Amino acid sequence: MPGFELFGDRERKEVADVLSTGVLMRYGFEGARNGHYKALEFEKKLGDITGSDFSHLCASGTAALCTAMAACGIGAGDEVIIPPFTFVATFEAVLQAGAIPVFGEIDDTLCLNPDRLDDVLTPRTRAVVPVHMCGAMARITEIKEFCDKKGLILLEDACQALGGTFQGKHLGSFGLAGCFSFDAVKTVTCGEGGAIITNDRQVYDVCHQYADHGHDHLGGPDRGADGHPILGCNFRISELNAAVGLAQLGKLDRILETQRRNKRIIKEAMTDMPEFSFRYLPDPFGDSATFLSFMLPTEERTRQVGEALAENRVPCAYWYANNWHYYRQWDHLKKMRCAAPMAVQLCDNLPDFQHLVLPESDAIMKRTLSMQIMLSWSDQDLEQRIAAIKKSVTQ
Numbered sequence: 501m502p503g504f505e506l507f508g509d510r511e512r513k514e515v516a517d518v519l520s521t522g523v524l525m526r527y528g529f530e531g532a533r534n535g536h537y538k539a540l541e542f543e544k545k546l547g548d549i550t551g552s553d554f555s556h557l558c559a560s561g562t563a564a565l566c567t568a569m570a571a572c573g574i575g576a577g578d579e580v581i582i583p584p585f586t587f588v589a590t591f592e593a594v595l596q597a598g599a600i601p602v603f604g605e606i607d608d609t610l611c612l613n614p615d616r617l618d619d620v621l622t623p624r625t626r627a628v629v630p631v632h633m634c635g636a637m638a639r640i641t642e643i644k645e646f647c648d649k650k651g652l653i654l655l656e657d658a659c660q661a662l663g664g665t666f667q668g669k670h671l672g673s674f675g676l677a678g679c680f681s682f683d684a685v686k687t688v689t690c691g692e693g694g695a696i697i698t699n700d701r702q703v704y705d706v707c708h709q710y711a712d713h714g715h716d717h718l719g720g721p722d723r724g725a726d727g728h729p730i731l732g733c734n735f736r737i738s739e740l741n742a743a744v745g746l747a748q749l750g751k752l753d754r755i756l757e758t759q760r761r762n763k764r765i766i767k768e769a770m771t772d773m774p775e776f777s778f779r780y781l782p783d784p785f786g787d788s789a790t791f792l793s794f795m796l797p798t799e800e801r802t803r804q805v806g807e808a809l810a811e812n813r814v815p816c817a818y819w820y821a822n823n824w825h826y827y828r829q830w831d832h833l834k835k836m837r838c839a840a841p842m843a844v845q846l847c848d849n850l851p852d853f854q855h856l857v858l859p860e861s862d863a864i865m866k867r868t869l870s871m872q873i874m875l876s877w878s879d880q881d882l883e884q885r886i887a888a889i890k891k892s893v894t895q
């Protein structure tokens with residue numbers, strides 16, 4: 501998963517380009533920047549890779565989600581269906597929009613279950629935000645069919661799934677817009693960064709305007725001459741961050757190839773160990789292979805094996821008991837502990853998060869462990885890892 505494992509001369513060269521000009525901002529300073537437009541170059545490349553007409557870089561994946569919410573027209577009082585297994589940023593972006601997160605069940609893809617969306621649909625539902633968790637896909641065509649049938653916006657949180665595809669089409673490119681994160685631990689990193697992709701010109705225009713104080717970017721070299729068609733915010737990325745990401749994006753194919761190889765070797769060895777079953781992948785070829793997620797028969801056995809794996813130096817995430825990625829521990833959301841009152845609290849349809857129970861998701865997550873796949877593993881590391889996994893299930 502982490503592109504930082506491959507930092508090298510290309511990253512240094514791209515950053516040096518920026519530093520040599522002194523221009524750290526993506527807009528303006530035409531005379532001084534010596535032809536360097538790292539954010540713009542990154543966006544073109546990301547559009548080409550994902551087959552999207554437009555792409556816009558932001559300061560983070562969270563900023564990209566907030567920007568995409570605005571650009572897709574999701575706002576105050578709207579209900580947005582999201583999964584309970586994600587990073588907190590997904591519901592943060594919904595709340596920042598003044599909209600209301602409504603949690604649907606997940607299935608054995610570890611992503612939103614399209615068969616359960618109808619259960620949480622109300623007249624106020626405006627959008628569905630599936631999250632392609634741990635590098636692989638939700639049942640995205642079925643989720644899209646549901647959205648199309650019900651007239652809902654499909655906005656994909658592909659923050660963890662750069663390079664992942666379903667039947668050859670990039671995750672993030674199925675809906676009206678899709679978002680990626682390039683934070684410090686992602687497949688491709690800018691240090692901090694994120695992006696929105698879309699094929700819709702209007703959505704794109706709102707994205708670049710909203711993320712830059714409403715600038716329409718039509719004023720030419722004089723930023724002061726830009727118009728401000730909408731209210732916005734500052735979610736811009738700096739040229740330094742974009743430069744790191746640009747070098748990293750050039751390594752995406754190599755990263756995916758290495759991850760897939762390392763994951764395949766470990767998964768094949770685990771397939772011979774009868775207690776394990778695996779996350780369902782609707783298209784195994786499109787898995788970006790950042791994680792290997794597997795299940796044990798019971799919660800008790802999952803906790804036992806998880807502890808044994810950690811003792812044997814193969815730490816795995818047990819998301820069910822994790823503070824940041826699963827709803828059970830999201831006390832700040834459940835109690836709506838806000839720094840100051842939020843617009844969303846004025847809504848009369850705010851659900852009672854405190855009593856939220858998702859039995860189908862719990863039944864899956866209780867039995868799931870995820871191993872992060874690293875790029876730097878040698879063949880010997882892989883062998884040791886497999887031996888440690890065997891030992892952990894027998895001790």
Ligand SMILES: Cc1ncc(COP(=O)(O)O)c(C=O)c1O
Pocket residue numbers: 560561562563586587589590631657659660681682683693694
């Ligand atoms: C599913 C998901 N959505 C959104 C984000 C937010 O991205 P960032 O950390 O770049 O703000 C993350 C980051 O881990 C994520 O995993």
